[in-house]
Amino acid sequence: MADSPAGVASWRLLQQSLDQEVSAVTKAMEWLADEGYLIRIDQPGTPQMFRLNPAHVEQNKPLADDYANFLRVGYTDTQFILEFGEALEPEIDREAHTRLVTDPPCVREFVRLLSEALHSFEATHGQPGEKH
Numbered sequence: 001m002a003d004s005p006a007g008v009a010s011w012r013l014l015q016q017s018l019d020q021e022v023s024a025v026t027k028a029m030e031w032l033a034d035e036g037y038l039i040r041i042d043q044p045g046t047p048q049m050f051r052l053n054p055a056h057v058e059q060n061k062p063l064a065d066d067y068a069n070f071l072r073v074g075y076t077d078t079q080f081i082l083e084f085g086e087a088l089e090p091e092i093d094r095e096a097h098t099r100l101v102t103d104p105p106c107v108r109e110f111v112r113l114l115s116e117a118l119h120s121f122e123a124t125h126g127q128p129g130e131k132h
Contacts, residue, residue, distance in 0.1 A: 036053055068086055
């Protein structure tokens with residue numbers, strides 16, 4: 001196999017860049033292990049490995065429940081803003097208590113999932129507001 005000086009140089013530069021990045025990541029992971037966020041896994045004959053320390057992982061964090069009977073939607077060129085709130089009177093005292101800011105692909109998926117759930121609800125319970 002043959003290669004040009006530029007080709008050899010580019011491979012060498014890629015390897016040097018990789019070595020520098022591995023060094024930086026190693027230092028960061030060592031610091032995280034020293035601080036207790038990661039646990040070192042030492043196995044003879046294998047590279048140093050790490051795993052998350054379960055003591056520093058929030059598990060089963062409870063979700064906040066809040067009733068909402070109105071929704072405001074806004075958007076910019078890169079994100080959607082959904083504000084949820086509770087109003088005692090229609091169009092009066094509409095103050096949001098929860099704001100969700102997300103990107104357009106997430107909103108598209110949200111709309112798809114919400115549409116599926118609404119169709120399933122209507123198949124089971126009829127149109128919202130209908131008497132059974």
